[in-house]
Amino acid sequence: MVERDTIVALSSGRLPAGIAVVRISGPKTRFVIETITGSVPAPRSARYGAFADKAGTHIDSGITLFFQAPASFTGEDSAELHAHGGKAVVAALLDALCAIDGVRLAEAGEFTRRAFLNGKVDLLKAEALADLVSAETEAQRRFAVLNSHGGHKELYSGWRQRLIHARAMIEAEMDFSDEADVPGSVAGQIWTNIDRMSGEIRRHIAGFRRAEIIRDGFDVVILGAPNAGKSSLLNALAKRDAAIVTDEPGTTRDLIEVVLDLDGQKVRVTDTAGLREGGGAVEAIGIEKAIARARNADLVLLLEDMTNPNFVTELPAGLPLLRVGTKYDLLPSEPADPEFDLCISVASSYGLDRLLQEISNRAEAALGESVDLIPWRERHVALLSEALKFLESARSTEQAGYELRAEDLRLASERIGRISGAVDVEDLLDVIFSQFCIGK
Numbered sequence: 001m002v003e004r005d006t007i008v009a010l011s012s013g014r015l016p017a018g019i020a021v022v023r024i025s026g027p028k029t030r031f032v033i034e035t036i037t038g039s040v041p042a043p044r045s046a047r048y049g050a051f052a053d054k055a056g057t058h059i060d061s062g063i064t065l066f067f068q069a070p071a072s073f074t075g076e077d078s079a080e081l082h083a084h085g086g087k088a089v090v091a092a093l094l095d096a097l098c099a100i101d102g103v104r105l106a107e108a109g110e111f112t113r114r115a116f117l118n119g120k121v122d123l124l125k126a127e128a129l130a131d132l133v134s135a136e137t138e139a140q141r142r143f144a145v146l147n148s149h150g151g152h153k154e155l156y157s158g159w160r161q162r163l164i165h166a167r168a169m170i171e172a173e174m175d176f177s178d179e180a181d182v183p184g185s186v187a188g189q190i191w192t193n194i195d196r197m198s199g200e201i202r203r204h205i206a207g208f209r210r211a212e213i214i215r216d217g218f219d220v221v222i223l224g225a226p227n228a229g230k231s232s233l234l235n236a237l238a239k240r241d242a243a244i245v246t247d248e249p250g251t252t253r254d255l256i257e258v259v260l261d262l263d264g265q266k267v268r269v270t271d272t273a274g275l276r277e278g279g280g281a282v283e284a285i286g287i288e289k290a291i292a293r294a295r296n297a298d299l300v301l302l303l304e305d306m307t308n309p310n311f312v313t314e315l316p317a318g319l320p321l322l323r324v325g326t327k328y329d330l331l332p333s334e335p336a337d338p339e340f341d342l343c344i345s346v347a348s349s350y351g352l353d354r355l356l357q358e359i360s361n362r363a364e365a366a367l368g369e370s371v372d373l374i375p376w377r378e379r380h381v382a383l384l385s386e387a388l389k390f391l392e393s394a395r396s397t398e399q400a401g402y403e404l405r406a407e408d409l410r411l412a413s414e415r416i417g418r419i420s421g422a423v424d425v426e427d428l429l430d431v432i433f434s435q436f437c438i439g440k
Contacts, residue, residue, distance in 0.1 A: 022083065040066055054096065059096060062081060073115055139266065160416045208381050219268050254289065272287075272289070273289070298366055324341065390412035394409055
């Protein structure tokens with residue numbers, strides 16, 4: 001059985017590094033430590049010593065830590081070897097470990113998967129740990145930490161318990177309606193509670209867009225006519241040559257994206273093809289991509305060259321536009337056009353700080369005042385949406401009888417339980433834990 005193998009992996013990241021941490025977990029952990037270091041240290045006590053393969057060949061010297069089951073991350077006997085972080089050292093250490101019978105390299109997310117299977121974490125906690133490891137910005141870190149503290153588990157468990165109680169009351173009335181100690185006609189209070197819960201779930205699902213912004217980034221798309229300064233602006237924001245800049249119109253034909261960290265928030269900025277007619281088949285495809293990307297953007301920067309106006313007028317309605325006048329440094333005098341939201345010059349950096357602050361302000365406004373207890377994965381939203389459909393079905397089929405309506409409530413509670421793994425989710429485990437890094 002695969003779960004009974006002892007697994008090993010480098011858990012400390014890219015090499016070379018000052019220190020490399022090799023993690024071990026499984027039933028042969030004690031034997032592995034005895035083979036590699038000579039003996040097993042006291043649990044949770046660091047011990048310095050030599051590492052050698054089973055033939056006795058010295059590999060390195062470092063620190064060994066042992067975590068006795070069940071007081072470990074995975075719930076199994078586990079250990080860590082802290083070695084020097086050279087590529088050859090780590091390769092030799094991993095080879096020595098895997099040369100022991102019953103020991104193999106871990107798969108992505110396998111340590112956390114074992115923690116889940118051994119009841120150390122639920123799926124919500126596991127996913128929050130993955131988000132914490134992959135966090136790139138302060139906002140992502142705070143959100144992952146918030147998710148790991150159990151607030152979502154309490155919320156979803158509360159909804160599930162309310163549904164279980166509602167089912168119990170319905171089935172009691174259905175089976176024991178003639179008994180004196182069963183309250184008659186509990187439907188009124190039950191369905192009032194179901195209606196209230198449906199509203200709570202609906203509002204919770206609506207918060208998913210804010211979670212998308214934190215995780216995937218506030219989406220900014222740059223539009224404008226050819227030579228309006230789009231690629232120059234992208235390079236200035238990225239502080240590197242991410243896009244080719246020439247005087248030839250139509251240089252940019254595909255989407256070019258950079259990621260910024262503005263005040264701890266992830267912002268994705270995308271350069272697009274210049275909007276014009278008669279640019280050729282390839283350029284036309286690029287323009288179609290630009291318009292399609294703008295339709296889903298959180299903010300569109302519409303750039304206009306103030307020295308050579310070539311205004312873009314045919315844009316989809318309802319775009320969140322910010323009109324930006326470019327090449328301010330080349331103007332002989334202050335621009336008279338009051339329609340620009342702000343003016344910039346990439347050459348002199350005029351207005352760039354103000355533009356960045358405006359993007360940051362809009363990203364912050366999109367998140368709202370609080371990101372507490374909002375769904376943060378599409379899996380959660382999909383299951384909550386299914387649960388909501390079953391609740392609405394139970395509520396709308398008053399003539400269907402107690403049996404069918406109770407079944408709708410059971411299916412709704414089952415969907416909510418699958419979010420945290422409270423009910424069988426075996427078919428989801430491979431998908432969820434394959435998204436983790438090796439060694440976690």
